[in-house]
Amino acid sequence: MMENIEGKRIDFNYKWNHGDLFILMENAGKAVSEYITEKYGKNRNILVISGSGNNGGDGIITAHNLDSDNNLKLIVMTRSDGSVSSLSRRAMEKFGNDRIIKNPNTGDIRKMISESDIIVDAIFGTGIRDPVKEPYSSIIEEINLSRAEVISIDVPSGLGTSHSVLPDATVTFTDVKEGMNEKNSGSINVRNIGIDEREINYAGPGDMVYFPKIEKNGHKGQNGKVLIMAGWKFTGAGCMTARAAENALPDLITMLVPKASSTIFSIKLEDQIVGVFNSLNMKNELEKCNAVLTGPGMGISEDSVKVVLAVCKSGKKAVFDADAIHIMAEHRDLINQNMLFTPHSHEFEVLTGTEANRENAEKFSVKYGCTILLKGPADIITNGKKTVISEGGSPRMAMGGTGDILAGLCTGLMARNMDPFHAAVLGSFINKKNGERLEKERSYWFNTYDLLGSMGRTFREYYDFIISNE
Numbered sequence: 001m002m003e004n005i006e007g008k009r010i011d012f013n014y015k016w017n018h019g020d021l022f023i024l025m026e027n028a029g030k031a032v033s034e035y036i037t038e039k040y041g042k043n044r045n046i047l048v049i050s051g052s053g054n055n056g057g058d059g060i061i062t063a064h065n066l067d068s069d070n071n072l073k074l075i076v077m078t079r080s081d082g083s084v085s086s087l088s089r090r091a092m093e094k095f096g097n098d099r100i101i102k103n104p105n106t107g108d109i110r111k112m113i114s115e116s117d118i119i120v121d122a123i124f125g126t127g128i129r130d131p132v133k134e135p136y137s138s139i140i141e142e143i144n145l146s147r148a149e150v151i152s153i154d155v156p157s158g159l160g161t162s163h164s165v166l167p168d169a170t171v172t173f174t175d176v177k178e179g180m181n182e183k184n185s186g187s188i189n190v191r192n193i194g195i196d197e198r199e200i201n202y203a204g205p206g207d208m209v210y211f212p213k214i215e216k217n218g219h220k221g222q223n224g225k226v227l228i229m230a231g232w233k234f235t236g237a238g239c240m241t242a243r244a245a246e247n248a249l250p251d252l253i254t255m256l257v258p259k260a261s262s263t264i265f266s267i268k269l270e271d272q273i274v275g276v277f278n279s280l281n282m283k284n285e286l287e288k289c290n291a292v293l294t295g296p297g298m299g300i301s302e303d304s305v306k307v308v309l310a311v312c313k314s315g316k317k318a319v320f321d322a323d324a325i326h327i328m329a330e331h332r333d334l335i336n337q338n339m340l341f342t343p344h345s346h347e348f349e350v351l352t353g354t355e356a357n358r359e360n361a362e363k364f365s366v367k368y369g370c371t372i373l374l375k376g377p378a379d380i381i382t383n384g385k386k387t388v389i390s391e392g393g394s395p396r397m398a399m400g401g402t403g404d405i406l407a408g409l410c411t412g413l414m415a416r417n418m419d420p421f422h423a424a425v426l427g428s429f430i431n432k433k434n435g436e437r438l439e440k441e442r443s444y445w446f447n448t449y450d451l452l453g454s455m456g457r458t459f460r461e462y463y464d465f466i467i468s469n470e
């Protein structure tokens with residue numbers, strides 16, 4: 001079952017890899033027209049009703065394919081300014097613009113529906129917004145009143161709203177969509193239209209669809225608060241996590257560090273809030289934050305155990321890295337779905353008591369409900385329900401500190417309201433792409449400061465890709 005946003009993610013991955021979505025639209029139209037010809041034969045009275053989005057485009061290609069063997073009419077309902085999506089415009093040119101019936105009135109539509117024995121419903125797909133307004137609600141009612149066989153493309157138009165087409169069959173692409181069942185979609189036929197496994201099960205630019213946009217009129221606090229507790233053993237790791245978290249664009253980053261290292265943190269992170277750790281501060285800051293990170297540079301001490309247990313008790317979204325993973329290995333009963341663990345293979349073995357591999361990561365996630373990001377030349381991210389592989393990066397990333405950067409970035413993303421799984425996938429993807437960018441520029445001669453310095457540019461490249469193609 002695929003959520004609409006996941007469909008968007010896959011589209012963006014496809015577009016990044018292949019440059020153009022039109023071939024998918026062609027394949028979608030081919031799948032639907034083949035289904036109709038196989039089931040109903042030729043010389044039928046077919047009415048295709050297309051909306052202004054890409055679902056409508058699928059309908060137009062379907063119409064084009066069925067045109068020569070049937071008595072076919074194609075209606076296209078445009079946006080109020082007369083436009084349709086850019087892919088649909090290409091589909092319209094292919095069909096022949098002058099033969100398309102644009103925006104007919106409801107009476108004419110009713111007549112055309114009554115004269116048809118097959119109706120192809122391509123009004124709305126996964127891009128539907130609730131509520132469905134006129135004239136669409138009336139068209140949907142007319143379709144449902146007709147005796148014709150109704151075939152919906154991808155999803156019944158209006159599914160999930162109070163006006164939904166009730167088709168005899170739905171030809172859907174890649175996977176069954178959220179909310180579809182035989183009762184609301186008729187017989188469900190899943191067709192592969194050329195989406196590759198890489199676009200589904202591997203991290204890619206499409207994972208940026210889960211990254212919350214910055215609102216132009218936003219106010220402080222709206223973009224989340226990060227809490228990082230670090231510095232009992234080393235200071236460098238904690239500083240890097242904070243610098244990495246910045247790239248997710250949270251409003252505030254607060255560090256709670258032991259008194260002995262607070263001057264170093266204050267100097268190195270003069271633009272962040274650095275507080276001295278005590279139990280009361282910790283309680284207050286845990287209450288205020290949206291996501292918390294523990295582990296990097298922490299060591300195992302009385303205080304660090306106290307910190308890790310307080311994080312568990314807080315119920316906040318949390319990232320456990322490095323020493324916090326060792327501590328949590330003794331407290332597995334406290335693990336829950338708000339938690340992301342970012343172990344390398346040794347830490348994974350300590351946490352789970354099993355060999356570090358995909359199968360064991362999935363088993364552990366299922367058992368405890370948490371997300372695991374198992375680091376390696378390819379990162380494995382799983383929440384027990386879904387697993388994504390994140391490949392690439394640079395062998396130079398085996399240097400110390402890259403794990404801290406990753407943990408900080410994931411925490412920043414979780415403070416921005418992302419769930420642990422999607423934050424981990426995107427964090428891993430951006431971290432690796434950033435390593436690749438530096439390797440291209442400098443071969444292996446770069447360090448963690450260089451990674452931190454270029455992360456914003458890497459992030460922006462993918463952000464801009466999503467924004468410019470929406």
Ligand SMILES: NC(=O)C1=CN([C@@H]2O[C@H](COP(=O)(O)OP(=O)(O)OC[C@H]3O[C@@H](n4cnc5c(N)ncnc54)[C@H](OP(=O)(O)O)[C@@H]3O)[C@@H](O)[C@H]2O)[C@@H](O)CC1
Nearest residue numbers: 024025052053054055124125126127128129131132133154
């Ligand atoms: N995933 C894949 O692999 C592939 C997916 N493909 C196909 O793309 C489909 C998704 O396309 P999509 O994103 O363009 O959205 P879609 O469903 O056509 O609807 C948006 C249009 O409807 C309009 N609109 C929305 N709500 C409304 C309302 N309440 N009342 C009135 N109007 C409303 C909205 O208007 P706008 O907001 O632009 O004004 C916009 O014009 C997907 O289901 C599949 O069929 C293939 O082509 C390629 C491979």
Ligand SMILES: Nc1ncnc2c1ncn2[C@@H]1O[C@H](COP(=O)(O)OP(=O)(O)O)[C@@H](O)[C@H]1O
Nearest residue numbers: 344375376377392393394395397398401402403
């Ligand atoms: N040889 C490698 N090739 C590509 N990416 C790597 C390599 N080694 C580490 N990375 C990446 O660097 C990040 C940190 O992983 P790792 O170095 O294992 O963490 P740590 O710093 O905690 O040991 C991960 O995203 C991982 O994918």
Ligand SMILES: [K+]
Nearest residue numbers: 124153155157
């Ligand atoms: K549809």
